[in-house]
Amino acid sequence: MSYQEKKALLNFVTYVIALLLYANYVHAHYWQEGMNTDELLQFWSRFLLIMIPVQIVIHIIVHILLGIARGMANGGKIKEEVVDEFDKIIELKSSRNGMISFAFTFIGGLIWLANGYGVNHFFMTLIIGGVFGEVIEAVSRVYYYRKGV
Amino acid sequence: MAKSKITNQIRKLRFLKDEMTQQDLADAVGVSRQTIVAIEKGNYSPSLELAFKLAQSFDKSIEDVFSYDDQK
Structure with a gap:
């Protein structure tokens, strides 16, 4: 498995672990039963708005650690990562595939709402859609690196 | 993924240039080794700029390195 393929899988694993830890923390500290619709909208909006910078920070940390580990594996020499036209x-292409997958789950979320399932179902679908989009993106990336574009 | 209609002689030209490694060629044209692998296998058709750089690194014209086969 090449470095780029490992990086794609690491991105996905990091995303999922960070999401699980963050969701577990928020659920334990901020989730309350019996919230009305306005409170639910506020809860989920905050959940998603805070999740974005949390994911970015965790990804930066993981990539710094990956760079250090890569440097140590190369005997202390830090090899510059080349990002070329193929990358x-x-x-x-893989981002496009991930975004299309997410768009489908967004429509799924709207269908939940249209059928009266409530805000929780909609936002849960969005989060699952985010994970699904990450899966598709990671798989696409590995596929394109192996089979070409 | 369908094979490209563009074929290349990079593997042969590397061999003729003192068995130049893929990494050496990648360093010479400023891409990753993985990109050279993909081009050699026909899994990726490089941009015109990269194609010229590859040809220059072998001191050849672009037609000597790449060819287009419409019948594929």
Whole structure:
């Protein structure tokens, strides 16, 4: 498995672990039974708005650690990571696939809402859609690196 | 993924240039080794700029390195 493939899988694993830890923390400290619709909307909006910077910070930390581990594996020499046109095309195509997958789950969330299932179902679908999009993106990336574009 | 209609002689030209490694070629044209692997296998058609750089690194014209086969 190449470095880029490992990085794609690491991104996905980091995303899922960070999401699980964050969701567990929020559920334990901030979730209250019997919230009305306005409170639920506020809860989920805060959940998602805070999750974005949390994910970014965790990804930065993990990539710094990965860089250090890679340097140690190369006997202390830090090898500059080359990002070329092939990487950029794969990045674009796999992001596109991930976004399309997320868009489908967003529509699924709207269908939940339209059928009267409430705000919780909608936001849970969005979060599952986010994970699904990450899976598709990681799989696409590995596929494109192996089979080409 | 369908094979590209563009074929190349990079593997042969590397061999003829003192068995140049894929990493050496990648360093010479400023891409990763994985990109050279993908181009050699026909899994990726490089941009015109990269194609010219590859040809220059072998002191060849672009037609000597790449060819287009419409019948594929």
